[in-house]
Amino acid sequence: MATAGGCTVADPRSRSLLRLVSFCVLLAGFCRGNSVERKIYISVNKTAPCVRLLNATHQIGCQSSVSGDTGVIHVVEKEEDLQWVLTDGPNPPYVVLLEGALFTRNLMEKLKGRTSRIAGLAVSLAKPSPASGFSPSVQCPNDGFGIYSNSYGPEFAHCREIQWNPLGDGLAYEDFSFPIFLLEDENETKVIKQCYRDHNLSPNGSAPAFPLCAMQLFSHMHAVLSTVTCMRRSSIQSTFSINPEIVCDPLSDYNVWSMLKPINMSGMLEPDDKVVVAATRLDSRSFFWNVAPGAESAVASFVTQLAAAEALQKAPDVATLPRNVMFVFFQGETFDYIGSSRMVYDMEKGKFPVQLENIESFVELGQVALRNSLELWMHTDPMSQKNGSIQNQVEALLSTLERSGAGVPTVALRRLNQSQPLPPSSLQRFLRARNISGVVLADHSTVFHNHYYQSIYDTAENINVSYPEWQSPEEDLNFVTDTAKALADVATVLARALYQLAGGTNFTDAIQADAHTVTRLLYGFLVRANNSWFQSVLRQDLRSYLGDGPLQHYIAVSSPTNTTYVVQYALANLTGQVVDLTREQCQDPSKVPSENKDFVTLMVGFGILVFSLAVTYCINAKADVLFIAPREPGAVSY
């Protein structure tokens, strides 16, 4: 800056110094965060929220307010502790920290009615899993979207005959107006409980003194009412707004499918080309967003089918089989059969190379990991078998299955009587479109053997996949568990059955699924995705999808999900042919109620402001008198 007196002209050296200084100041800004904030808040990192989901008519899930819901923490370890929250506690609203074992419908009904006193709920994972089972899904999964309705098979509709999931309490399909979070890390739960013990407990049940330990939960959802409302609002935004805000996203992803013999993708199959379809599902869910271990409900089934695909591909006369085999892995079956209904739609509209009339038979793998005494049940649809020709085809299908299963002593295939409906399965969507002969293989004859169907506890432990503690991750990857052997046997039965259904006869006994493959797949999907085998099959840029824990098999809104990618690449690795190409050639992917103290601070502030205004005014007015040295005129100002 230039002054009237001595001149300082900015010369090149000082300009670069100025730049260096400002750069250093910028760098200094990127250091640790705000230390005052750390005296006030502790963030909880390993959590999973419960989000809002919509269907055509209703909304389910949880909602928080825009700026989060704050409440005083109260730990509920037994039912009686809830009284404090509901009636006795003097400092509502409360955030309840709930033990996992208490997260039942009973308790949630009590909380649901008292939203003025509840700001939110944090559930800690129960270790070990609740012994009596836990399933937030409904008792009749996918009801209304399968084949049985009041007009078609009314005696089977709405699970009148068999309640498939008797332990289901339907919590995941309720609408809550407060946020609910899952605390996945035990250490963080301990920190919260310690904070509660330090600040929120008072002797003899009186009101504890402020400040109190509180929790703030953010999970604001923009979508409301139903899909129809939401899509209408989003479309209004996209049409008229400069900066459109889409308020909901569709649950969507991709199915994974492959053919045993290659087909021409651009055209349609001839009506005489018959295809045997082997189907299973890829996804599961739980009460919380993106937590879906799905061991028994999804993983075991698709791992078995992957092993069967590998075994069948190795048969010597695959290329000369009369009929083709299509392996398909449906995504989104948990939510009203998203994947299978879309495939049926595409087949009907001619957008898929395989048409409905090409399907000769349909073999689906249901839940297969919890077999009692080696039994594997074959479920068929009674309604379609009222037609004589279909009944014959189903009969032939079942006999073929039994013949293939005869060679595997550790799997005992059993038939069911005609009056039982199909369990929830993708076959039901195909039957809605066309009567085909199909069978669903499952480990249960009536109700599910899975006590944790579509819940956070459907993990590796649920299907008895465990590894000795002293082993390293690489050893675990290659350790063949008993579950892996059992699933490999089921895969062998499936592969041999598909071979025979496709018309093969000579090499049935040579087809054998590899338990080693099954155990590696189980380890990767249920225990640790970031292992050497998964890394070797995935593309370089997708390796970040593999985390250090298990993969979560939830159909999210951004697609494809990790599971879809990994299954696709595993299927390609297990059934594809190695070609001699270089890489370049191959690739052409709580309001807190302390108003008293706050009010006092505010009043003190106002007081000081008013007082200083008054004093300054007075001093200013009398400044002539106050600040004058009266004796020497003229020598006062300088």
Add this chain to the structure above:
Amino acid sequence: MTAAVFFGCAFIAFGPALALYIFTIATEPLRVIFLIIGAFFWLVSLLFSSLFWFMARTITDNKDGPIQKYLLILGVLVSVLIQEMFRFVYYKLLKKASEGLKTINPDETAPSMRLLAYVSGLGFGIMSGVFAFVNTLSDSLGPGTVGIHGDSPQFFLNSAFMTLVIILLHVFWGIIFFDGCEKKKWSALLVVLLTHLLVSALTFISPHYGINLVSTYLIMVLMGIWAFFVAGGSCRSLKLCLLCQDKDFLLFNQRSR
């Protein structure tokens, strides 16, 4: 926690500064300019202090432990030295500028050095207060209060009162410092520097807020009294003012400010 605490603490910390600004600075544009330049000088002094601390941190390779605390103390003391140095630089600048101002505006009387002392002190004080307190204020807006790790919940109130006293202290130091420079009384400069160091050192004994605040307020009162006398006040004028006998007094005296 909540808006009430935010506004309360904001008014406590910045109320007097706002009052001083409204009644004494805002009326004259030249004073506003000098205030802002003073604030800028303080900011530049802090820039150099942070540069020093950054280099010291880099030299010690950011190791954690007691060395960081000693570095912080050293950083603060060096910062005080640099701030007072910039106060001196500002004084020199104003001295040189006063001749230039006379040529720009020959009709109006240029502001006296005493007034500029007050304005520069207020500029330093306001900038120092804003820098120290605004981040803490913004954290007070959320629903939580300090205390989850055992610190005192009176943190916001104490910070507000501390900021208030520092702003007022800067005003008084400015007046005393410039007067010392004018009259070549270097002992006054030394006292200003030493009390500034003392006040900064006192902040290190937090969380014992009681001793901290009481002693700092005591120092402020002492500085205030000294500044009052340096600025031309006297017991007599104070008595006359308070007893409202000033009208006769004015008739017999020149007015100069």
